[in-house]
Amino acid sequence: MFSQRKVGIIGAGHVGSHCALSLILQGVCDEIVFVDVDKNKAQSQAFDCMDTVAFLPHRVKVKKGEIKDLKEMDIIVISVGTIDNISKNRLSELKGSLSMIKSFVPDVMKVGFKGYFIVITNPVDIVTYFVQQLSGLPHNHVIGTGTGLDSARLRRALSTKLNIDAKSIQAYMLGEHGDSQMGVFSQATINGMKLNDFLEKTEKKIDLDEVENIVAKAGWEIYSGKKSTEFGIACVCTDIIRAIYSDEKKIMACSGYLQGHYGQDGIYTGVPVIIGKHGIEKVLELELNEKESSKFNKTIEIIKKHIDIGDKILEETVCINF
Incomplete structure (x- = not known):
């Protein structure tokens, strides 16, 4: 191809x-x-x-x-x-x-x-x-790239809290790549074991709301120290491109187009998808609990609001010449 x-x-x-x-x-x-x-x-x-x-x-x-x-x-x-x-x-x-x-x-x-x-x-x-x-x-x-980087940051944060290698953790941030993003902790796993079960068996305790906030603010924490964020997002970009070229059918979080998924339609937002030679080949729906569904709907409303704002901006925009 x-x-x-x-x-x-x-x-x-x-x-x-x-x-x-x-x-x-x-x-x-x-x-x-x-x-x-x-x-x-x-x-x-x-x-x-x-x-x-x-x-x-x-x-x-x-x-x-x-x-x-x-x-x-x-x-x-x-x-x-x-x-x-x-x-x-x-x-x-x-x-x-x-x-x-x-x-x-x-x-x-x-x-x-x-x-x-x-x-x-x-x-x-x-x-x-x-x-x-x-x-x-x-x-x-x-x-x-959506919440691809945020999901990696979530794995890093959980890795630090649990003292477990990040590659052994499967977990996603969904929604806006911004302050309203939310973690799907109910579906997070440690090599196949549900996070809650892992916490119970290892008798470890972590504040999941704190972890979610750490992830949402991670970009600004990095920026405050070096005035840029570049390495992590470059790897996300490379993962997407490799998945297309190699037809990997790779599952990762990115901004995918919702067409009835999660009860939403007509917008892009951070969700897990399958990427192959045809680009985004399937949007995957995680089962959200009531709290997670509420948070997801709130982040979607923020995106919808700013799409409306964007429509008005484009009507008035004077372009920069490339």
């Missing part, structure tokens, strides 16, 4: 560059094209990435490009944007993010792109929705 695995990255900042590096080091693709309004930065990132190739067992080509060069890409990563470090709320980034995607998504489609968009730009669930709207691509071809 993919003769030469080609990935475009729009946005050559901290996140975009580390997505490229992760893809390169793991040998997931054969070619990467950086596109950015700052063409010098895109070129420098390409050169810096190419300097790693001499140390690798595989060959990767990395270069700077223009929108027209994205026609032949299989997958395009959208990693544009700036962090609002004043309000510390990803939702406040909506206006700027929508201005950016409106400036290039239609142009990408005009040159003939027919692949997959992987959206990282925040607020990612809402931006993913509008990338699909602006592109007209099938919903399963537009994938947001």
Whole structure:
């Protein structure tokens, strides 16, 4: 299906560059094209990435490009944007993010792109929705990173509390990649054993509400110390891309399009999905208890509210030229 695995990255900042590096080091693709309004930065990132190739067992080509060069890409990563470090709320980034995607998504489609968009730009669930709207691509071809990183952070937090390797923990955060995200602790397992049963058998006690809050605030905690978050999200992005190229049928959390799932319809949000060569091939529904259902519905309402706000923003937006 993919003769030469080609990935475009729009946005050559901290996140975009580390997505490229992760893809390169793991040998997931054969070619990467950086596109950015700052063409010098895109070129420098390409050169810096190419300097790693001499140390690798595989060959990767990395270069700077223009929108027209994205026609032949299989997958395009959208990693544009700036962090609002004043309000510390990803939702406040909506206006700027929508201005950016409106400036290039239609142009990408005009040159003939027919692949997959992987959206990282925040607020990612809402931006993913509008990338699909602006592109007209099938919903399963537009994938947001969603709560993929949050679910990894949940496993890290539980690992620390339980003194258990994170790879032995299966647990998901659902909903908005933001403050309202929620943990599905009722379905969390430790190598097949329900979390509650594991806690009972090991006589360990943890405050699950505290864990949920730690995960929701983890991004800002990292940002406060280094003014960026980049490594974890790059791995999430790489996992999605590898799953598409290798047709892995991988189950992971990301922004998937709900069509009656969880009683919701017509929006993207963080849920577990199966990813393969056709993109999101199936949205999986976890059984939520009453408390979890209430929290999930609240996070969905926040996303819906900001989709309405986004519609108005796009009507008034003056685009940035890429």
